[in-house]
Amino acid sequence: MQQSQTRFTISTQGQALYEFTREVADWISDTGIETGLLTLFCRHTSASLLINENAAPAVKRDLLRWLSKAAPEGDTYEHDDEGPDDMPAHIRTMLTGASLSIPVADGRMVLGTWQGIYLAEHRAMPHRREIVAHLLGERVSEV
Template sequence: MRQATTILSLRTEGPGLVEVTQGVADWIAETGIGEGLLTALCRHTSASLMINENAAPAVKRDMVRWLDAMAPQGSHYEHDDEGPDDMPAHLKSALTGANLSVPVAGGRMLLGTWQGLYLVEHRTRPHTREVALHLIGE
């Protein structure tokens, strides 16, 4: 059994889904691990990870609009230390999650045909985000 870890660093430009599928796939190939389990962790409380459709760009736009409707900005939050998007970003992160597990076989993630891995930025200003990757297998 072998293990590998790395940190992906990504620059975001505000709210939206940033696809990381290819970067993760490239790293898996570099590890030489063919069969195993990938774990990904977003190292932030105001961004998150998700698996979603990567074919239709409208999915990403609709997802951002839906998250905004579920956790809108406003003065009704007590926590606003970093501005009006602070608490809504934490709520959106709680809704979408901070980690993912993906099986790996033949040196590739076993994602469905239309699935991609995304970092979801919930803050309004640009950020540098980190995703920790861990792969265990043979």
């Protein structure tokens, strides 16, 4: 069994979905691990990770609109230390999650045709978000 770990830093410009599938795929390729399990973990409480469609831009807009309705900004929250988007960001993170597990086969993530990996930024202000990636698996031995 082999392991590899890295960190991805994603600079955000406010509430949006930021795809970073290609960066993860390139790193996996560099590890030489062909079969295993990838874990991605977001080290923040107001940003999250998700897998969703990466072909139709309307999907991202609809997801963001739904999240804003599910956890709207406003003055109804006790926790508002960093402004009106503070507590809604925590709720949106709770709804979408801080980690992902993705199988790896033949040196590539086993994602569906239209699936991409996204960082969901739930805050209005720009941030630098850190994602920890851990890959556990095996290299195919050469004959």
